[in-house]
Structure formats: C-alpha cells, structure tokens
Amino acid sequence: MLKFVKRGIYAGLNACSLAEAVGNSKWRHRRVLILCYHGIALRDEYRWRPALYMQREIFESRMQFLQRNNYTVLPLGEALAGLYAGDLPPRSVVLTFDDGGYDFFAVVSPILAEYGYPATVYLTTYYCEHNRPVFRLLCSYMLWKRSGALLESSLGTQLELGSRLDLRTAASQWAILRRIDFVVQGYRASDECEFARRLAELLELDYDEIIHNRLLHIMNPQEVAALAARGVDFQLHTHRHRLPEDESLFVREIEDNRIRIRNITKQDPVHFCYPSGEYTAQARLWLKSLGIASATTCDPGIAAPDGDPLLLPRFVDTSMQTQIEFETWISGVGSLVRRPGRKSWHTLNLSRERSPAIT
Numbered sequence: 001m002l003k004f005v006k007r008g009i010y011a012g013l014n015a016c017s018l019a020e021a022v023g024n025s026k027w028r029h030r031r032v033l034i035l036c037y038h039g040i041a042l043r044d045e046y047r048w049r050p051a052l053y054m055q056r057e058i059f060e061s062r063m064q065f066l067q068r069n070n071y072t073v074l075p076l077g078e079a080l081a082g083l084y085a086g087d088l089p090p091r092s093v094v095l096t097f098d099d100g101g102y103d104f105f106a107v108v109s110p111i112l113a114e115y116g117y118p119a120t121v122y123l124t125t126y127y128c129e130h131n132r133p134v135f136r137l138l139c140s141y142m143l144w145k146r147s148g149a150l151l152e153s154s155l156g157t158q159l160e161l162g163s164r165l166d167l168r169t170a171a172s173q174w175a176i177l178r179r180i181d182f183v184v185q186g187y188r189a190s191d192e193c194e195f196a197r198r199l200a201e202l203l204e205l206d207y208d209e210i211i212h213n214r215l216l217h218i219m220n221p222q223e224v225a226a227l228a229a230r231g232v233d234f235q236l237h238t239h240r241h242r243l244p245e246d247e248s249l250f251v252r253e254i255e256d257n258r259i260r261i262r263n264i265t266k267q268d269p270v271h272f273c274y275p276s277g278e279y280t281a282q283a284r285l286w287l288k289s290l291g292i293a294s295a296t297t298c299d300p301g302i303a304a305p306d307g308d309p310l311l312l313p314r315f316v317d318t319s320m321q322t323q324i325e326f327e328t329w330i331s332g333v334g335s336l337v338r339r340p341g342r343k344s345w346h347t348l349n350l351s352r353e354r355s356p357a358i359t
Contacts, residue, residue: 122273
C-alpha cells in the first residue's frame, strides 16, 4: 500500500511541475545524482530477480529520457571534482554499474556508445579472472526456471539434496539453495561447476545453453580491456565481492582487486563501491587509509557538496522502479520526499553467503 501511495505522490509532483522546477533549481545544480544499475537482462533474468535485472527496453527509455531532457551525464571522477569544487553543470548525472556482468559488454556498452554517455563499472575480479557463471546465482536461477515443479530423482540423493525436490514456492526454492550452500562448502571451483551441471540435469535444463549465452557471467579480462580502451571507467568493488571484518583481509580484498584492474585496464582505480551496498564505520576508515577517493553505497539519495565522499548515496534503478519514480529521482525531488534515515532495501550477494576461500 505504501508503495502505491508513494507513486501517487510522485505522479502528483510531476503533474504540478514541481519536479521540473526542482530539476532547474540552484539546489539541484549543486548536486549530482549517481545512478546505480546491476544487470540488463540477456534473457529472462529480470523475471527471476527484478530487483537486480532490468529489461533492455526500459534501460533504453531511461537513456532517452536523459538525452531528451538535457541531463548532463558526467564521468564519475569529473562529477565528484565538480561537486566538491562547486562547479557542476546543470542537471548532473553519473551512470554506475555494479559487478561488471557480461550483459554490460553485450547490451549496455553499445547503448551508451549510441548516446555518447560515459559510465563507471565497479568490477569484482574473482569471477572475471576465473570466468564462469557466479555459482550461487546460477543455482538460484536454475531452481527458479523450474518453479512450480515437484521432482523425484535418485540424482537428487546423489547431490545430497534429497530424492524429492519441491520447487513449488519461493520459500521451498530458498530452502534448497541453503542446502546447496551447505553441501558445497569446501568445494573447489571445478567441483562447483560439476555440481551445477548435474543440478541442471536434475532440473532438466540445458546447462550448455546457459553457459553459451554467458548468463550470470562477469566480463572476462579481454572484454574489460576492450571497453577500457574505449573509455569505460573501471573501479574497485573488492576481488571476491565481500567486505571482511578483519583489517588484513579487507586490505587484501582491495589490493587484489586493484592489482587486477590495473593490469587489465592500465587504469589506476581510486573509487570504490561497497559490495551489496553494505558498509561499516571501520570499513570507511580502512578505505581512507588506503587512499580511496570515494565510495558509493546503495542508500537512496543525491550527492551533495557537504556529504561524506566515502558514503555517497545513489539511486538504485531497477525494473521495479516506474518511469515516474525514475523521473522524480532524476530531478532531485525523490531525495527530498523520501523517509529520513531510510536505508536501501537493495541486497546482493554475488558470490554467496559464504565467500570463496582466499587462495
């Protein structure tokens, strides 16, 4: 109910031209909206996880709106320099993409090139270096593909999932996914791949087709290098998509990530994005000691000149956001009417709730 009320408010604000007035105001001129995207669907991923994936058509409509309404899309570094120097152009926007999925290479980059828009990709490098589907997401996706089924097979017993797989509800699928987490503890990468292949067999899905289509893959080093050569900005997102509470492990995550991005792109990354948008006061201090210039969260808001550069808010745009909501946030009104202190609902665990072993 609250969601519909909020959308009604947004529609009313747009109808009375308040959004346009705020978008043209000195208040908005002194601020930059950082947009956050995760995936633009290659196939049907947006139906599986609409909070992560967006249809290509919706993404294109967003870019058309920015162009049609004269928003200034800036590179991240340039936007932040202008923000803190008080020298931003009107209606400033930054495009950021978390994780570095293959869909950015295949779908997003051609669209951005068409509009001439710069973008920052916060690249997690473990699955870039070891290029294969993100295991936990792949298992979740395959379970979803058989939603509603009740399967009985001896293969389920062999996989330690039981002879009867109940996929009739989201809750039962989640329980199976948790069981998979337990079963594959300590598995090597090759063992995980074999498990995923056999799970696909159990679910009567074409594993080779999923792999061929690069679903749930991170870009490989060659793709990253090609985009970097075309001007795409690659920045830090940790190597294994996790935020350790131990300082030495935290530093290693950043340095492993930094070294790989530097080697692939020949760029020197100094900006960071918190994995899953989660952060702690201690993490902020460690980033500062590592010379990180900025860090983005998934907390909804518009970046202001008096804000903390290591706690930058963003608007997480997904297929669950209507065009009215998008337009309201782009203008700046969204950050004015949101509930104070509200954190983003966004969560993403790219690797899994347990992270790959450090090697």
